Amino acid sequence: MSAPVSRFEAPTEVDAAVALLAGEEGARVLSGGTDLLVQMRLGAGAPPVFVDVKRIPRLTAVQLDANGLRIGAAVPAAEIYENESIRSLWPGLAEATDLIGSTQIQGRATWSGNLCNASPAADSVPALIACGATAVIAGPAGERRVAVEDFTTGPGRTVLERGELVVEFEVPAPAAHASDAYLRLIPRTEMDIAVVGAGVALTLDDGGTVTEARVALGAVAPTAIRVPDAEAALVGSRADDAALAAAAAAATAAASPIDDKRGTVAYRKKIAGVLTTRAAKIAYERASAR
Amino acid sequence: MAKIRVETTINGEETEFLCSGQESLLEVLRDGLGMTGTKEGCTTGDCGACSVVVDGRLVPACLVLAAEADGRTVETIEGVADGHRLTPVQQQFLEHGALQCGICTPGFIVAAEKLLEKNPDPTEDEARYFLAGNLCRCTGYDKIIKAVLDAAAVMREERA
Numbered sequence: 001m002s003a004p005v006s007r008f009e010a011p012t013e014v015d016a017a018v019a020l021l022a023g024e025e026g027a028r029v030l031s032g033g034t035d036l037l038v039q040m041r042l043g044a045g046a047p048p049v050f051v052d053v054k055r056i057p058r059l060t061a062v063q064l065d066a067n068g069l070r071i072g073a074a075v076p077a078a079e080i081y082e083n084e085s086i087r088s089l090w091p092g093l094a095e096a097t098d099l100i101g102s103t104q105i106q107g108r109a110t111w112s113g114n115l116c117n118a119s120p121a122a123d124s125v126p127a128l129i130a131c132g133a134t135a136v137i138a139g140p141a142g143e144r145r146v147a148v149e150d151f152t153t154g155p156g157r158t159v160l161e162r163g164e165l166v167v168e169f170e171v172p173a174p175a176a177h178a179s180d181a182y183l184r185l186i187p188r189t190e191m192d193i194a195v196v197g198a199g200v201a202l203t204l205d206d207g208g209t210v211t212e213a214r215v216a217l218g219a220v221a222p223t224a225i226r227v228p229d230a231e232a233a234l235v236g237s238r239a240d241d242a243a244l245a246a247a248a249a250a251a252t253a254a255a256s257p258i259d260d261k262r263g264t265v266a267y268r269k270k271i272a273g274v275l276t277t278r279a280a281k282i283a284y285e286r287a288s289a290r
Numbered sequence: 291m292a293k294i295r296v297e298t299t300i301n302g303e304e305t306e307f308l309c310s311g312q313e314s315l316l317e318v319l320r321d322g323l324g325m326t327g328t329k330e331g332c333t334t335g336d337c338g339a340c341s342v343v344v345d346g347r348l349v350p351a352c353l354v355l356a357a358e359a360d361g362r363t364v365e366t367i368e369g370v371a372d373g374h375r376l377t378p379v380q381q382q383f384l385e386h387g388a389l390q391c392g393i394c395t396p397g398f399i400v401a402a403e404k405l406l407e408k409n410p411d412p413t414e415d416e417a418r419y420f421l422a423g424n425l426c427r428c429t430g431y432d433k434i435i436k437a438v439l440d441a442a443a444v445m446r447e448e449r450a
Contacts, residue, residue, distance in 0.1 A: 004291035006311035046312035087432040102423020107347035190422040
């Protein structure tokens with residue numbers, strides 16, 4: 001067995017977790033560990049202290065009421081998409097969550113880990129942005145709320161200050177005729193990183209006209225991005241071909257991806273448009289059916 | 291730095307061990323407790339060879355810290371058979387010859403047992419997607435998937 005390098009702490013209260021994180025340079029939050037422990041194995045080294053947050057009741061709680069969802073930051077992906085109420089209210093968000101890694105990874109991985117790891121290709125992030133989710137952050141100065149779209153500041157960088165951690169997410173309840181969808185493209189059928197991900201949430205009036213749209217793209221910029229021009233193209237329409245084409249053009253224009261082995265810039269920009277169209281169609285059909 | 295004392299339940303038996311903070315459950319199972327049925331493949335959560343069940347959830351033991359297991363229940367491949375009596379999943383793996391080198395087999399069986407607990411009548415697609423995180427580098431997946439689907443049929447018959 002290897003010599004001790006790291007301490008392991010499993011506080012049962014948020015304040016205790018904050019004190020541990022603030023108290024030691026390099027202290028790391030352990031929720032699912034599916035990024036943290038992988039980075040450690042790949043050479044990042046073990047942190048001086050792991051702060052396992054899964055014993056804090058607030059971080060594993062799931063509360064659903066008329067206002068929407070309040071869900072602890074340490075709830076694993078599998079528990080989220082197995083929840084029938086979540087699947088029916090936010091089907092796109094559930095789908096994005098079900099796309100993260102394998103069944104085994106989903107037994108561990110969390111939204112907060114996906115967000116705090118700050119990969120541009122994180123699957124849950126565009127879906128959370130489309131649904132208007134907010135991260136609740138606890139830290140030495142108390143609590144603050146940050147919209148998921150404002151949370152990531154660059155690859156691997158977030159708004160979190162020393163001593164802060166995400167404690168829960170708030171997802172507002174969808175309106176009467178509202179729904180969402182998330183699609184991603186990968187070169188295989190399963191177990192890969194997004195070339196492009198697109199999350200769309202639409203709210204319709206009784207006549208089927210879009211009154212509110214939220215469009216978010218992953219893997220085409222240093223962080224997941226919202227696409228206001230695509231949203232504007234959809235609002236006032238019934239997601240007809242002309243509106244979808246305008247939304248696709250806006251998504252293609254907004255994408256500023258990198259060239260890598262998963263796809264070229266031109267390909268990613270085109271796919272950003274294609275997935276935006278398809279996700280918008282699905283979200284529209286779902287919203288109409290509610 | 292002092293070692294951490296962990297009290298946990300493994301395959302129904304109360305177990306105690308000492309570990310370092312950065313040590314994985316996989317390392318403690320294999321090197322500390324001599325339970326070498328759980329295999330080490332990639333150690334980065336990609337291959338599924340170290341699949342175990344912690345508090346009812348299928349997880350990669352390489353991405354669980356051993357200290358996290360305190361007060362929780364752990365199920366490994368060693369706890370799947372009832373003594374010498376194999377489960378239908380294990381029996382079908384034998385009958386289909388669904389293994390070659392065998393390194394992936396314990397992980398596949400632990401994962402397949404969980405699949406059939408959740409979904410007693412999976413389609414081939416459902417089985418393939420559920421098991422997509424278990425990699426086999428020898429025989430390929432055809433025999434494995436057939437073994438899992440046949441085990442599902444046997445289990446449904448047993449229950450009928």
